[in-house]
Amino acid sequence: xxxxxxxxxxxxxxxxxxxxxRELLEEDGSAGLSLRAVARRAGVSATAPYRxxxxxxxxxxxxxxxxxxxxAEHLAAAHPEPRTxxxxxxxxxxxxxxxxxxxxxFRVMFAEPCDPNSEERVAATAAISEYVRGIxxxxxxxxxxxxxxxxxxxxxxxxxxxHLDGKLDSSTPEVVDAQVRAAVRALFSVSAAP
Amino acid sequence: xxxxxxxxxxxxxxxxxxxxxRELLEEDGSAGLSLRAVARRAGVSATAPYRxxxxxxxxxxxxxxxxxxxxAEHLAAAHPEPRTxxxxxxxxxxxxxxxxxxxxxFRVMFAEPCDPNSEERVAATAAISEYVRGIxxxxxxxxxxxxxxxxxxxxxxxxxxxHLDGKLDSSTPEVVDAQVRAAVRALFSVSAAP
DNA sequence: TGTACATCAGTGAACGCGCGTTCACTGATGTAC
DNA sequence: TGTACATCAGTGAACGCGCGTTCACTGATGTAC
Numbered sequence: 307x308x309x310x311x312x313x314x315x316x317x318x319x320x321x322x323x324x325x326x327x328r329e330l331l332e333e334d335g336s337a338g339l340s341l342r343a344v345a346r347r348a349g350v351s352a353t354a355p356y357r358x359x360x361x362x363x364x365x366x367x368x369x370x371x372x373x374x375x376x377x378a379e380h381l382a383a384a385h386p387e388p389r390t391x392x393x394x395x396x397x398x399x400x401x402x403x404x405x406x407x408x409x410x411x412f413r414v415m416f417a418e419p420c421d422p423n424s425e426e427r428v429a430a431t432a433a434i435s436e437y438v439r440g441i442x443x444x445x446x447x448x449x450x451x452x453x454x455x456x457x458x459x460x461x462x463x464x465x466x467x468x469h470l471d472g473k474l475d476s477s478t479p480e481v482v483d484a485q486v487r488a489a490v491r492a493l494f495s496v497s498a499a500p
Numbered sequence: 501x502x503x504x505x506x507x508x509x510x511x512x513x514x515x516x517x518x519x520x521x522r523e524l525l526e527e528d529g530s531a532g533l534s535l536r537a538v539a540r541r542a543g544v545s546a547t548a549p550y551r552x553x554x555x556x557x558x559x560x561x562x563x564x565x566x567x568x569x570x571x572a573e574h575l576a577a578a579h580p581e582p583r584t585x586x587x588x589x590x591x592x593x594x595x596x597x598x599x600x601x602x603x604x605x606f607r608v609m610f611a612e613p614c615d616p617n618s619e620e621r622v623a624a625t626a627a628i629s630e631y632v633r634g635i636x637x638x639x640x641x642x643x644x645x646x647x648x649x650x651x652x653x654x655x656x657x658x659x660x661x662x663h664l665d666g667k668l669d670s671s672t673p674e675v676v677d678a679q680v681r682a683a684v685r686a687l688f689s690v691s692a693a694p
Numbered sequence: 695t696g697t698a699c700a701t702c703a704g705t706g707a708a709c710g711c712g713c714g715t716t717c718a719c720t721g722a723t724g725t726a727c
Numbered sequence: 728t729g730t731a732c733a734t735c736a737g738t739g740a741a742c743g744c745g746c747g748t749t750c751a752c753t754g755a756t757g758t759a760c
Contacts, residue, residue: 315703315755338532342746351705353748358703362747416665417611431667453682456659456668460683461651464658471610473625474650488647489654493687509722509736536713545738547715552736556714 320358322348327369328411335410339366366414367424373408373415374430378437380404387444394445395490398462399483405466406482412470416463435459458493465489514552516542521563522605529604533560560608561618567602567609568624572631574598581638588639589684592656596680597673599660606664610657629653652687659683 316322326347327339337343341362345352359365384400385393405412435455442455465486469476476482510516520541521533531537535556539546553559578594579587599606629649636649659680663670670676 319703340746341748352746353706353750354704356748413611416661417607435667453679453686456662456679457655457683457686460658460662461655461687462658463662464654464656464660465650466658467610467661468650468654468657473629485647485650489651492647492651493655513736534713535715546713547717547739548737550715 316348316350316354319348319350319354322350323355323358323365324368324372327365328372331369331410331414332408335413339369339414341365364424367427369411370415371424371426371430373411374427374434377401377404377415378430378434381437388441389444391445391490391494394441394458395487397441398458398465398490399486401462402466402469402482402486403479405470406476406479409470412466416467458490461489461493462486510542510544510548513542513544513548516544517549517552517559518562518566521559522566525563525604525608526602529607533563533608535559558618561621563605564609565618565620565624567605568621568628571595571598571609572624572628575631582635583638585639585684585688588635588652589681591635592652592659592684593677593680595656596660596663596676599664600670600673600676603664606660610661652684655683655687656680 323344326344330337330343330347331339339362341355341359342352344365345355348355355365359368380400380403381397384397388394388397438459439451439455442449442458443451446454465474468474469482469485474482474485517538520538524531524537524541525533533556535549535553536546538559539549542549549559553562574594574597575591578591582588582591632653633645633649636643636652637645640648659668662668663676663679668676668679
């Protein structure tokens with residue numbers, strides 16, 4: 307019956323902090339993530355998050371790690387098992403869209419010169435890398451997937467960042483999608499000239 | 501004879517601020533650029549830079565713009581007029597090296613969610629974009645350079661960022677160079693499969 | 695079922711910090727006569 | 728060549744801010760008996 311039990315003990319402040327951090331990132335993409343702002347948003351005193359995160363960096367790393375997992379889900383949702391360049395292009399489109407839909411989050415994941423010692427982050431990154439390798443291997447069974455998967459990842463990642471930073475035309479989602487597809491198509495149609 | 505004239509009037513504080521900013525960025529890549537720190541480094545009061553920059557953003561934009569120009573010089577120095585995929589790869593290597601040699605500077609140029617209204621920045625960016633187009637057109641005279649130049653730029657830019665963020669093996673410059681060359685080579689050798 | 699107590703998850707005051715920016719100022723420079 | 732004065736490029740004190748982090752604390756929860 308004590309429904310108002312939520313007064314003092316929060317229940318799951320750890321998760322609430324992550325949620326608050328994400329909301330703040332999505333609302334004001336430019337500002338840096340601050341522990342105090344997260345606490346405020348979670349409706350909790352400024353020091354409460356220290357029960358769950360050693361310091362600000364720990365929170366940021368956790369946010370980034372969640373971002374990686376989410377990115378992986380989005381890619382898988384775009385196409386579970388790509389087998390053709392076109393299907394691969396759909397995954398590429400999902401990657402770039404993910405970045406454009408959550409610019410600040412994407413920047414935290416990649417552009418923040420954060421310590422690379424967070425196991426959570428390293429693991430999540432490795433998972434994405436492996437995932438790309440798998441796709442490339444499936445789409446090009448005969449090719450050594452190492453160089454090519456690096457190429458594919460870098461291409462898509464570069465497209466994401468160039469769009470994010472306004473270096474390419476990002477006026478509408480359709481334009482972006484077309485551009486990404488064109489770039490991936492270009493990747494698979496060029497042959498050495500001279 | 502008054503060689504000690506340099507006491508009060510600085511001479512060229514505008515340039516000195518840019519230099520100080522670059523030094524700070526190269527020394528401590530992780531910290532954000534602060535106007536006060538720049539002033540301190542330039543040996544000048546905290547408010548002196550306001551004579552030359554309207555606010556912090558103006559300084560950051562100026563630093564970024566200088567970075568773009570410098571990047572352009574580096575690329576041109578790598579190969580003045582690339583005509584083959586291999587020569588193009590040399591330019592790509594220069595691009596990635598530039599990023600790895602000045603990580604913080606490169607991040608200011610690209611990863612800082614800065615206002616896109618700085619004319620200086622927009623112009624510098626357009627110059628790079630044009631430059632890449634020109635190269636691609638020279639290397640592949642018969643191909644529509646639009647999609648392909650986007651592809652090339654994104655690929656190289658993505659390689660730079662993935663290396664910067666430790667997602668790829670960056671143990672030695674040689675390893676990086678080889679990886680970049682391999683990626684560019686992969687770009688020009690794959691053909692659509694099914 | 696009730697009580698005693700350890701543990702846990704929160705509070706709130708306080709610290710010292712560096713920041714961006716303003717303001718009235720002052721020292722140096724250069725120009726007009 | 729010398730003087731008067733406007734202009735320019737600096738100074739330094741001060742503002743209010745939000746931040747990360749510490750500390751001693753207190754309210755709620757759960758477990759042992």
